[in-house]
Amino acid sequence: MMSQRITMIGLAAGSLVAAAIFSYVAAPGQPAHAHSAHVFAAGEPGDPKKPNRVMTIEMREGTGQMSYSPDKIVISVGEQIRFVLKNLGELDHEFLLDSLENNAKHKVEMEKNPTMEHDEPNGARVKPKKSAEVLWRFTKPGTFEFACLIPGHYEAGMKGVVVVR
Numbered sequence: 679m680m681s682q683r684i685t686m687i688g689l690a691a692g693s694l695v696a697a698a699i700f701s702y703v704a705a706p707g708q709p710a711h712a713h714s715a716h717v718f719a720a721g722e723p724g725d726p727k728k729p730n731r732v733m734t735i736e737m738r739e740g741t742g743q744m745s746y747s748p749d750k751i752v753i754s755v756g757e758q759i760r761f762v763l764k765n766l767g768e769l770d771h772e773f774l775l776d777s778l779e780n781n782a783k784h785k786v787e788m789e790k791n792p793t794m795e796h797d798e799p800n801g802a803r804v805k806p807k808k809s810a811e812v813l814w815r816f817t818k819p820g821t822f823e824f825a826c827l828i829p830g831h832y833e834a835g836m837k838g839v840v841v842v843r
């Protein structure tokens with residue numbers, strides 16, 4: 679009886695150890711809190727109390743095309759940028775700053791749900807003839823993207839590249 683009980687405890691302890699090892703093994707490289715805290719690919723939301731460099735990005739439509747100007751920017755790691763987004767067109771436009779992969783996934787979601795609204799610090803939607811601001815700190819080197827994911831706009835040319843080095 680006694681030895682049977684000890685065996686049961688031993689089994690329970692063993693499975694706890696196994697569970698601990700399993701979760702440890704599963705952890706590296708995985709964003710463990712991906713669902714509870716948004717981890718941004720391109721850096722982090724800026725701090726309004728810290729200095730920043732202003733960068734104006736114009737959004738417009740032309741014949742059969744839509745664009746950002748400039749559409750390629752180079753930033754130093756650690757720099758904080760105040761993007762001033764000016765919509766000079768006749769339609770709503772977005773500016774979403776993320777990795778190419780995240781923007782590609784997000785674009786698919788927008789195609790399924792075109793009325794999707796965003797309220798995230800890495801982006802803004804700008805009405806025609808209006809402007810908006812995004813304050814962002816680039817904390818890691820790499821190539822990122824800003825894009826308008828309103829269906830059809832990306833294909834019409836509304837994308838830009840951010841190189842952080």
Ligand SMILES: [Cu+2]
Pocket residue numbers: 744770771772826827828831836
């Ligand atoms: Cu657009």
